[in-house]
Amino acid sequence: MFQDPKRYQAKHQYVTAAGADLVEVLAPQAGERVLDLGCGTGQLSAQIAAAGAEVVGIDLSAEMIEAAREQFPGLSFAVGDARDFSFAKPFAAVFSNAVLHWIKPPEEALARIAACLGPGGRFVAELGGARNVATISRALLDQLAARGFYPQAPWYFPSLGEYARLVEQAGLRVAYASHFARPTPIEHESGLRDWMEMFADALTADVPPSMRTALWDAVEATVRPALYRDGVWCADYWRLRVVAYKE
Ligand code: BEZ
Numbered sequence: 001m002f003q004d005p006k007r008y009q010a011k012h013q014y015v016t017a018a019g020a021d022l023v024e025v026l027a028p029q030a031g032e033r034v035l036d037l038g039c040g041t042g043q044l045s046a047q048i049a050a051a052g053a054e055v056v057g058i059d060l061s062a063e064m065i066e067a068a069r070e071q072f073p074g075l076s077f078a079v080g081d082a083r084d085f086s087f088a089k090p091f092a093a094v095f096s097n098a099v100l101h102w103i104k105p106p107e108e109a110l111a112r113i114a115a116c117l118g119p120g121g122r123f124v125a126e127l128g129g130a131r132n133v134a135t136i137s138r139a140l141l142d143q144l145a146a147r148g149f150y151p152q153a154p155w156y157f158p159s160l161g162e163y164a165r166l167v168e169q170a171g172l173r174v175a176y177a178s179h180f181a182r183p184t185p186i187e188h189e190s191g192l193r194d195w196m197e198m199f200a201d202a203l204t205a206d207v208p209p210s211m212r213t214a215l216w217d218a219v220e221a222t223v224r225p226a227l228y229r230d231g232v233w234c235a236d237y238w239r240l241r242v243v244a245y246k247e
Contacts (some may be wrong), residue, residue, distance in 0.1 A: 010057035014184055017042045018048045018239075019097035019126070025243065026129070028053040028123045035116060037082055037109075037125075038099025042068030043076060048095065049075055058085060090118030094125075101128040106163070110170035117167045117246040123172055129179045129240030131161040136192070136235060138221040140200060141228035143215055154202040163240055172244035191233035192220055 030052030039057030
């Protein structure tokens with residue numbers, strides 16, 4: 001997924017900033033074991049640990065885990081796949097911010113999450129929900145098609161009903177779920193381009209570098225009326241938040 005921790009931290013801090021609010025929903029308790037699933041460079045793991053919880057962070061990217069270990073040497077991090085992980089000791093909570101929309105099929109991640117929670121354990125997650133970045137991805141897919149490229153979007157943005165059903169099927173009781181718009185400002189005049197280069201690289205993998213500038217220009221021109229306001233790019237994020245319990 002992401003392999004450039006420096007670029008991620010320099011230009012996409014808003015992902016972590018939005019997640020700080022989710023740590024409040026988690027309300028970590030001193031001494032409890034918490035898994036941060038898709039921990040990236042570990043900023044939110046560190047916030048959870050600051051409450052006295054014993055945190056383990058896992059991420060698919062070895063580069064992200066290396067950066068997390070460098071910044072937070074006192075915490076425990078490991079490379080791990082959200083669809084295929086297990087721990088001998090159960091967790092009191094699994095926390096996940098802005099990661100589960102990258103994981104397909106979602107059932108595999110939910111099965112692992114449910115399996116690693118102890119009785120009464122909670123799952124607190126936020127991911128992109130239905131409609132997420134629809135303006136950007138529509139424009140990007142249209143511009144790619146105009147150039148003869150027809151990639152599949154790599155993301156999974158479920159509706160509230162669909163995801164709540166999958167969480168229940170994994171054996172967890174959904175206590176709270178919410179689907180809401182979060183228009184997200186992206187700093188810098190190059191913000192939209194930075195976003196596409198970082199997050200939509202899977203869509204443009206087959207596009208020769210010589211064609212990319214014209215592609216970004218065309219996408220920017222298409223979405224500018226909807227997403228550029230008062231000199232700031234604003235991504236059309238829609239979030240899905242879930243709190244569920246293992247009974
Ligand atoms: C998101 O956090 O919603 C997201 C990030 C990158 C690509 C698509 C969605």
